[in-house]
Amino acid sequence: MESQLIMYPIVVLLTSAAIIPLVKILEDYLKFKRLKELLTMSSIAVCLLFLLTLYKQIPADGHLEVSLLGFNPPFGVQFYVDEFSVYMAVIFCGIGLLVAIFSYRYMEVDTGLDKYYGLLLTLITGMVGVAFAGDLFNLYVFWELMCISSYSLVSFRKYRWEAVEAGFKYLVMSTIGSLVSLYGISLIYGCFKTVNMREIAVRLLLAQNAFEQSAVLSLYLATILIICGFAVTAALVPFHTWLPDAHPAAPASISAMLSGVVIKTGVYAMSRILFTIFSLVPVGGASNSYPVPMVDYGFILIVLGVLTITIANIMIIQQKDLKRFLAFSSIVNMGYIASGFGIAAYLLYHYPGQHYAFKLAVTAASGAIMHILNHAVGKSLLFLYSGCIVHEAKTRDISKIEGIGRKMPVTGISSSIGLFHLAGIPPLAGFWSKLFIVWGGLGLLENTFLVGSTIIVVLNSIYAAGYYVWLMQRIMFNKSSSVIEKVHEAPISMMIPVVLLSTTCVSLTILLPWLIPLIENAALALMVGG
DSSP states (O other), rough: TTGGHHHHHHHHHHHHHHHHHHHHHHHHHOOOTTTHHHHHHHHHHHHHHHHHHHHHHHHHHOEEEEGGOOTTTTTSSSEEEEEHHHHHHHHHHHHHHHHHHHHHHHHSSSOOOOOHHHHHHHHHHHHHHHHBBBBHHHHHHHHHHHHHHHHHHHHHHHHHHHHHHHHHHHHHHHHHHHHHHHHHHHHHHHHOOOHHHHHHHHHHHHHHGOHHHHHHHHHHHHHHHHHHHHHHHHTTTTTOHHHHHHHHOOOOHHHHHHIIIHHHHHHHHHHHHHHHEEEOOOOOOGGGGGEEEEEEHHHHHHHHHHHHHHHHHHHTOOOOBHHHHHHHHHHHHHHHHHHHHHHHHHHHSSTTTHHHHHHHHHHHHHHHHHHHHHHHHHHHHHHHHHHHHHHOOOOBBBBGSSTHHHHHHHHHHHHHHHHHHHOOTTTTHHHHHHHHHHHHHHHTTOOOOHHHHHHHHHHHHHHHHHHHHHHHHHTTTTOOOGGTTTOOOOEEEEEEEEHHHHHHHHHHTTHHHHHHHHHHHHHHHTTTTT
16 A cells, blocks of 8 residues: 555556646636636645655665556566655655646736646656656656656747747757657666666676776766756756746746756656666675665766856856846856765765765755745745745846835745745754755765865855845835836735745754755665665
8 A cells, every 4th residue: 555655646646747738627617717726726735744744754774666557676667765755756746736826826917827737737747756756767757757848848938039949949958858868878878788776786896897988988978968968957067057047938827847847857766776787785784784886976966066157156146137047156056056965976986985075965955955945935035035026026137126025025935035045044944054065064074075066165155145035125124116116915815825935944043953864865765775
């Protein structure tokens, strides 16, 4: 029964997406135009309840799995759930629910809303499927489901040239990334004749000393291809260029989904494949039972992460459009997450079997996983707030919305909390996730590469805190311009998600003593497996 519960969230979401067109017909018949919105919100809420129930069913230090059509690994299509995958799925659905509530009023002037809500449900289905995938085939199918939905949602307002251009650019770049990652997956299948990730890891462990040079080169190439392919959706430099164009073009609700959760799916898929397949668990005593990556992918992730943080921080000061500003901020934060996972993998590779290094690796990975949550909450808040601003002031120009926080005090104060949260101002939770990443990177001072990279991350974090505070000051304290003279607070259904997200920023801080053990379990599930 517990294993079958894995399928319930996906079935609920996919079924709801499929019947949205029928609901549209029923709306026309009943003369009630809100059924599709209510169906979307209720189905995501039910999915959240299933996920919370599923989390309670996961055994300590273990996992749940189910194979479709009666074929077990290595042949069958497998869904595999542990603390990390459920953690991600809850974030996906939680942000998705708030976006659906926000869209109730924000999207009411648009046409074709049955398509909008159907695509939104399909997008969430794809992300949950990626989180639950136990094999590379399954992961890729749900990945494409997610990507196709997100292309369509970015260009939803197709009567605007920037939406069509941004959607096409996203389509081209993401398709290339998907094909690159598919080639990496094909190389792995060529070496091991299976796509089940845990079966590949077992075969790699058994055959690691018998590999020919060509097979070793194929594994290295597969690692690079997988990182580069998924880095496109994760918006890591130099694969990031689609994101700053997509955000201004997309509805604010979809911008919240893109930065809040979609780009996190890229780094999740990347880390899940790399840590599961290439982290070998040596056979031996307890002192030698820590995972040891076969490939030094941690070095690649650190370089990509530091490069992403630095370049995006340089680019952000040139932005005058609020949504482009927030887009580059999202790229910066993806750099933090990639650096955290990279530090963890680097420590495991270069200090095999060392207990202290393993503890530091868990700390860095926990910081990355916590930052996924922190950024999802904080950035979704800010993009929904930008939607409130555009809805009322009809502009995204930062110079024209100065002082708008005093005209819209409830959402303005909420956005200030979100900005402080992302800036990493103590004691907010955004500070602790960055601290964990830095702690992991500075734990072994004799490693100059690790220490140097971490110092760059710290300096960038201080710089980033400055522009978050700068933006807050312009929104809340500067003199109001004539453009926003008649602006008032956004509709209540748009305010509710913004206020709930700001409350979540504070709640995460208060609940840290209970949250940190859950996140450490998720990190261990990723690094060691259930």
